[in-house]
C-alpha cells in the first residue's frame with residue numbers, strides 16, 4: 025500500500041527491477057527457460073517453429089510452405105503461402121462446439137447503465153447474416169469496404185463479415201474528419217461504407233453519418249452505405265444508396281459459408297501517418313497476421329480460458345484490430361469493448377468497469393494513466409479491482425512514474441505490467457515482457473518475442489553491439505509483418521527498407537542496456553506520437569497552409585505532461601494578416617476540421633519567418649529545441665540563411 029505518498033515520490037526509483045512472480049513462473053504459458061528455448065528455436069529454425077505455431081488457427085488447408093521472405097531487392101514477404109483459411113471461421117465457427125454459449129464480446133456503453141453480452145453463437149449468427157447482406161450488395165473477394173463506426177459490437181461484426189466474404193476492410197477512426205475519411209475511401213476505391221447515425225463518447229454525440237455524407241460527395245466509388253442505428257438521432261438517408269443495418273440483417277439468412285482465402289490474401293488495410301504526404305495504407309494479409317495475433321495475445325497476456333480481457337483502444341487503431349477483435353477471438357476469449365472514455369461520468373470509470381465485469385487482464389495507454397493520475401488515488405481506491413491479474417501498456421513509452429503508479433495504485437503491487445512495443449506495420453506486439461518469464465524494469469519494453477530480431481544501427485547503418493543506443497531495426501521477418509503499402513509497393517520499399525538496406529527500419533530510436541533490455545526513446549523521424557496516436561507533421565502543416573491566411577507552417581512535437589507529445593506549430597501569415605488570438609483559435613479549429621480533433625495544435629507561435637538553411641530547408645532540429653524550451657542548447661546555427669530569425673522565435677516562444 026502506498027498510503028498518502030504522492031506520485032512524485034516514485035522518482036529516483038527508475039532502475040528498480042521487479043522479478044517474475046514465482047507463482048507465474050510455474051503457471052504461465054512461458055517461463056524463463058521456455059522463453060530462451062523458444063527464442064533460439066524461432067531464430068535457428070523459423071520454419072519448424074512457425075509450422076507448429078500455425079496450428080493455433082483453423083486451416084481449411086494447412087500450409088506446407090512456411091516462410092518465404094526477402095528484405096532485399098523488391099522486398100517480398102510471404103508466410104504460410106500455400107495455406108487456405110478464413111479468419112472469420114477461425115475466430116467464430118470453430119469455437120461453436122466448445123464455447124458457443126460463452127460470451128465473446130462484453131459491450132460496455134458510454135452510459136454506465138448500458139451493457140450487453142454477445143455469445144460466440146450470437147456473434148457467429150450476426151456475422152453470417154451480415155456477410156450475406158454484403159454479398160447481396162455485390163461485395164466479395166478483394167473488394168474494399170470502409171468502416172466508420174463507433175465502439176459498438178457491429179464494428180466487430182462488420183470486420184468479421186468482411187473477412188468472411190473475402191473483402192478487405194479499411195477502418196477509419198470515428199474521430200477523423202470528413203476530408204480524412206474521403207481521402208482514405210478514395211485511396212482504396214471502397215465500394216461499400218459501413219457507418220452509424222451517430223457515435224457516443226463522454227455523454228456527447230459524434231455526427232458520423234453527417235460526416236460520411238460530406239465525405240461521400242467526393243467518393244464516387246461508394247455504391248452503398250449501411251447505417252447502424254446507435255443513438256437513433258435523425259439522419260438523412262439517400263434512397264438507393266443508404267440502407268438501414270437492422271432491416272437488412274433481419275431479412276438476411278443466418279447461414280453463410282466462409283470464403284476459402286489464401287494465407288496471403290489481404291485481410292485489411294489500415295491508414296497510418298508517416299513523415300511525408302498522405303497517410304499510407306498499411307496492408308495485412310490473412311494467415312501470418314492471424315497466427316501472430318493469436319500467438320502474442322495468448323503469450324504476452326498469458327491469456328487463459330475464463331479470463332475477462334479488456335483492451336481500451338478503439339477499433340479504429342491497430343491495437344483495436346489485433347487486441348480487441350482478431351487476437352482474443354482467435355483464442356476463444358471474452359473481449360470487452362468499451363464505447364466511452366476514461367473520465368466519463370468520472371475519473372473512476374475504468375476501475376468501475378473492471379469491478380462490474382470482473383476484468384482480469386487490462387490493456388491501456390500511458391496517456392490514459394497519466395491523465396487519471398492527476399485525480400489521485402481516490403477514484404481508484406474506491407473500487408476493489410480484485411479480479412485483475414495482469415496490466416498492459418501500449419502506444420508510447422511509459423514514463424517510470426506512470427508505470428509505478430499503474431503498478432502500485434491500480435494493480436495493488438500484485439499484477440505484472442507488460443509494456444508492449446509495436447506498430448501498425450508490425451501487426452502485433454514485437455518487444456514485451458512475458459509475465460512468467462521476464463523481470464520488469466519500469467519504462468522498458470524489455471525483450472523481443474520469439475521470432476523477432478531487433479538490432480540497433482548508427483546513422484550509417486552499422487550495427488551497434490552491447491549496451492548502446494541507436495536506430496531500431498529488424499533484421500528478419502515475422503508472420504504479422506505488413507506486406508506492402510496498398511497500391512504502392514515502391515513506397516513500402518522506400519519507407520521501410522531504403523534507409524538501412526537489408527533491414528526493416530521502424531522509425532524509432534532505442535537504447536539497449538547491459539541486460540539486453542530495450543528502452544524505446546521515441547520516433548526519430550518527423551512523426552509525432554500524440555496520446556499514443558501517430559501524427560505526421562507534414563499532414564498538420566498541409567492542413568495549416570490550406571488556410572487562406574497562412575503563408576507557411578512548420579510543425580514539431582514537444583514534451584507534453586499528459587499526451588506524451590503535443591503539437592507545436594510555427595505559423596507565418598500572409599503579409600497583410602494580423603496575428604490575433606481570434607485567428608489562433610480559428611486555425612486550431614481549422615486543423616480539427618481538416619484532419620480531426622487528434623491533430624489540434626497545442627501551441628501556435630506566430631513566426632515572422634522560419635529558420636532555413638541557405639538552400640531553403642527548414643531546420644526542424646532548432647524548432648524542436650525552441651518548442652521544448654531547450655533554448656540553451658540550440659546547436660550550430662551558422663548554416664542558417666538568417667540567424668536572427670532564431671533569436672526572434674526564442675523570445676516569442678509560446679509556453
Ligand code: WT7
Nearest residue numbers: 418419420421443444445446447448544547558
Ligand atoms: C509507434 C507506433 C502499437 C500500437 C499503437 C500505436 C510508439 C508504441 C510503444 C511502447 C514505446 C511505443 C512507437 C511506434 N510505441 N508502443 N510500448 N513503448 N513506444 O501504433 O500508431 O503504429 O504507432 O508508437 O514510436 O513506432 P502506431
